[in-house]
Amino acid sequence: MSFLETHALGVRYGGIRAVRGVDISVEEGETVALIGANGAGKSSMLNAIAGVLPHTGRVSFDNEDLTNRPVFDRVRLGISMVPEGRGVFGRLTVEENLLMGAYLGNSQKDQDLDLKQMYDFFPRLKERRRQTGGTLSGGEQQMLAIGRALMSRPKLLLLDEPSMGLAPIMVEKIFEVIRGVSKTGVTILLVEQNARLALQSSQRAYVMESGELSITGESNELLYSPKIRSSYLGEGD
Amino acid sequence: MKHFVQDLWRKFTGNKRALFFGYIFLFVALAVLPFLLSNTVGLTWVRILDFALIYAMLALGLNIVVGFAGLLDLGYIAFYAVGAYTWALLASPQFDLHLPFWAILPIGAGMAALFGVLLGAPTLRLRGDYLAIVTLGFGEIIRIFLNNLDHPINVTNGPIGINKIDPISIGGADLTRTHELLGVSFSGAHTYYYVLLTLLFMTVVICVRLEKSRIGRAWLAIREDELAAQAMGINTRNVKLLAFALGAMFGGIAGGLFASLQGFVSPESFGLLESIMVLCMVVLGGMGHVYGVLLGAILLTVLPEILRSTASPIQSTLFGDVYIDPEALRMLLFGLALILVMLIRPTGLWPSPKRRTSVDPDIAKD
Numbered sequence: 197m198s199f200l201e202t203h204a205l206g207v208r209y210g211g212i213r214a215v216r217g218v219d220i221s222v223e224e225g226e227t228v229a230l231i232g233a234n235g236a237g238k239s240s241m242l243n244a245i246a247g248v249l250p251h252t253g254r255v256s257f258d259n260e261d262l263t264n265r266p267v268f269d270r271v272r273l274g275i276s277m278v279p280e281g282r283g284v285f286g287r288l289t290v291e292e293n294l295l296m297g298a299y300l301g302n303s304q305k306d307q308d309l310d311l312k313q314m315y316d317f318f319p320r321l322k323e324r325r326r327q328t329g330g331t332l333s334g335g336e337q338q339m340l341a342i343g344r345a346l347m348s349r350p351k352l353l354l355l356d357e358p359s360m361g362l363a364p365i366m367v368e369k370i371f372e373v374i375r376g377v378s379k380t381g382v383t384i385l386l387v388e389q390n391a392r393l394a395l396q397s398s399q400r401a402y403v404m405e406s407g408e409l410s411i412t413g414e415s416n417e418l419l420y421s422p423k424i425r426s427s428y429l430g431e432g433d
Numbered sequence: 434m435k436h437f438v439q440d441l442w443r444k445f446t447g448n449k450r451a452l453f454f455g456y457i458f459l460f461v462a463l464a465v466l467p468f469l470l471s472n473t474v475g476l477t478w479v480r481i482l483d484f485a486l487i488y489a490m491l492a493l494g495l496n497i498v499v500g501f502a503g504l505l506d507l508g509y510i511a512f513y514a515v516g517a518y519t520w521a522l523l524a525s526p527q528f529d530l531h532l533p534f535w536a537i538l539p540i541g542a543g544m545a546a547l548f549g550v551l552l553g554a555p556t557l558r559l560r561g562d563y564l565a566i567v568t569l570g571f572g573e574i575i576r577i578f579l580n581n582l583d584h585p586i587n588v589t590n591g592p593i594g595i596n597k598i599d600p601i602s603i604g605g606a607d608l609t610r611t612h613e614l615l616g617v618s619f620s621g622a623h624t625y626y627y628v629l630l631t632l633l634f635m636t637v638v639i640c641v642r643l644e645k646s647r648i649g650r651a652w653l654a655i656r657e658d659e660l661a662a663q664a665m666g667i668n669t670r671n672v673k674l675l676a677f678a679l680g681a682m683f684g685g686i687a688g689g690l691f692a693s694l695q696g697f698v699s700p701e702s703f704g705l706l707e708s709i710m711v712l713c714m715v716v717l718g719g720m721g722h723v724y725g726v727l728l729g730a731i732l733l734t735v736l737p738e739i740l741r742s743t744a745s746p747i748q749s750t751l752f753g754d755v756y757i758d759p760e761a762l763r764m765l766l767f768g769l770a771l772i773l774v775m776l777i778r779p780t781g782l783w784p785s786p787k788r789r790t791s792v793d794p795d796i797a798k799d
Contacts, residue, residue: 248663271666283661285654296654299647300666341661348666 197259199224199383200245200352204253207240214240216407217253222352227374227384229394229415231428232404238387239280241404242354245385246270246277258351272300276350280357280387282341286330290321293329293340297347307347314343317376335366342373352383359390371397391428395419403428467626478738479622483694485734486629487687490636492714492730493723494683497640499712500721501649502676503656505565507708508552508572512681514579514703515548516541516688518589521698524599527590534601538689545685546678548575553677557670560659572708579700594699598692601628609696625694632690636683640723643679652676656721717774719781728783736770737763 198221207215215237222228230238244251247267255262262270276297285293294314298307315322318339324332329340338358345353358374359367371393378384378397388394395401395415403411403424411424418424425431445451470478495509519541523532532540552571556564583591600609600621608628609621643649651672654662663669692698710733718729744759757765774782 246664248660266668267663268666268668271664277664279658279660279664283658283664285657285661287657288653292650292653296650296665299651299654345664 197256198222199258200385201256202245202253205241205244205255206252207237207244207249214407215244215251218404218409220402220409222383222385224383225381226400227378227386227398229398229401230385230387230404231389231391231394231401234389236404237407238404239356242277242356242385242387246275246354268300271348274351275354276345276348276352277354278341278345278356278358280360282337284329284332284337284340287328289326289328290332290340291325293344294321294347297344300348302349310347310349314346318343334362335369338362338370339373342377346377350382352385353377355384355386357387357389359388359393367393391424392419463630467623471620471623476620476622479620479626481735481738483622483625483629485731486626486633487691487694488711488714488734489727489730490633490687491684491711492718492726493636493640494680494687495711496715496721496723496726497643497683498676498680499715500726501644501652501656502673504673504676505561505568506680507565507569507712508575509568509680509684509711510703510708511572511575512545512548512684513688513691513707514575515545516685517692517698517702518579519544519685520689520692521595521598522588524693525595526597527595531599534693538686541685541689542682545688546682549677549681550674553674557673569705572705576700576703579703592700594697596697598696598698600693600696629690632686637723637727644723648672648675713771717771717781719784722781722783722785725781725783725785729781737767740766
């Protein structure tokens with residue numbers, strides 16, 4: 197059994213089936229990208245895996261069946277999500293935001309240690325640690341959201357559109373961070389509209405189309421696949 | 434000017450000795466305040482102060498729900514009503530029950546907390562305006578129930594209300610009577626003042642501790658972004674229910690004290706206007722900031738009373754006659770004050786320091 201596995205995963209919004217029976221698997225230590233057009237069901241997939249959306253089908257993680265488990269249980273098992281739009285707590289300070297990530301536990305000593313590590317990793321956040329989250333720029337907020345998600349010491353990090361609304365130079369920086377996180381051994385499932393960057397920073401990728409998987413494969417192969425190039429990388433044939 | 438005051442305040446709070454004497458001064462001032470009032474402007478003002486303290490407790494309870502957890506509750510007065518009626522039914526000739534206060538107070542608090550959960554459970558998925566509408570309905574339901582529970586079995590006495598409610602009595606001494614202690618005579622209003630002040634002090638301590646606790650942080654997270662809060666591993670359902678229950682509990686305690694001080698309760702004390710009044714105290718004082726809410730509650734109880742007692746004399750000395758009814762003037766000025774505060778200080782008179790969002794140069798350095 198893979199580290200993370202979904203089987204016939206389905207998500208419905210009223211009568212609309214956003215995800216229609218999708219099977220994906222992610223191995224430990226991998227970075228896997230989930231790409232596709234707007235409304236393809238990528239974010240719904242991610243939210244279902246995190247547990248914030250009710251779903252049909254099965255999800256298993258680290259040899260545990262997650263189906264019917266509430267979100268906080270999944271967090272406890274080591275799944276941490278960076279929600280779409282970052283979800284920074286605007287009126288809490290940067291430091292409080294980070295500590296919120298360690299809500300479920302770890303001793304005070306471990307928290308201090310993790311906090312110091314986050315500040316080493318994101319020096320910008322250290323400079324601004326007593327500022328409220330809402331006063332940060334978009335890129336800084338994304339770093340904060342990632343740092344906060346890492347504070348729970350996750351085994352699996354779910355990233356929902358980390359490049360959304362950021363300046364190109366910031367997008368580069370964020371992806372550098374994501375690759376850095378991956379190097380520390382954290383498994384990553386990445387939902388991204390910027391297909392090129394997603395493929396460049398992952399080992400494997402799934403392409404979603406109207407709630408179903410259309411193409412799967414190694415990321416560096418997909419980068420050169422004609423179909424991907426014309427549909428998702430904006431290159432005409 | 435603003436910076437001057439802020440600097441002064443920072444210097445004051447930074448100086449341990451000054452702070453120590455400040456606390457002593459505050460303690461003495463609060464201790465002699467009722468006597469100062471009763472000997473200068475009259476005993477009525479001590480009673481007004483008592484009600485201000487009750488309202489402060491009520492506002493602090495609502496602040497847990499609205500200020501901390503960000504759940505807009507327009508029917509909060511219902512819990513006040515539950516607390517008041519619990520006291521009234523358990524300590525009055527209505528059923529000829531006369532339980533002691535130390536038994537009723539927890540029962541009332543528990544009943545109110547239970548109603549808090551009853552309101553919270555079906556509204557867990559609602560937020561903002563939708564939640565406001567449902568809570569508004571809930572508040573009205575409770576009031577209408579109290580108004581109509583006089584038949585088929587008479588429980589609440591309907592619109593007439595319940596009379597002759599027992600006051601708090603300690604060791605057989607009725608607290609509404611005048612007592613002599615160490616040569617000083619304490620009237621009922623005076624004694625209640627000290628009891629209420631003690632309870633309010635405990636409420637403040639609990640609220641401040643709560644805000645800094647794990648649960649408090651979870652409430653703030655839910656207020657800021659519920660989805661992200663869930664992603665942090667917060668059991669949002671339980672934490673929200675806890676906010677409803679704890680907020681309601683303080684409302685229930687305040688309600689019980691109100692019933693015992695007043696000696697009489699009727700459904701008309703628990704209307705929508707009262708809910709809005711308490712919400713105004715929270716918003717005007719500084720939503721989410723314990724001391725701000727305290728200030729808001731005291732101001733909004735005491736200022737209208739000052740206006741009520743001064744509006745007529747001022748008008749007759751200036752114009753020789755009373756042109757505007759003080760009651761009408763009260764609502765007019767109240768509305769005006771609210772608009773002004775919201776325009777000039779949208780985060781309230783005394784917002785929580787964290788909500789100042791600008792970059793502080795001193796902080797950026799370290």
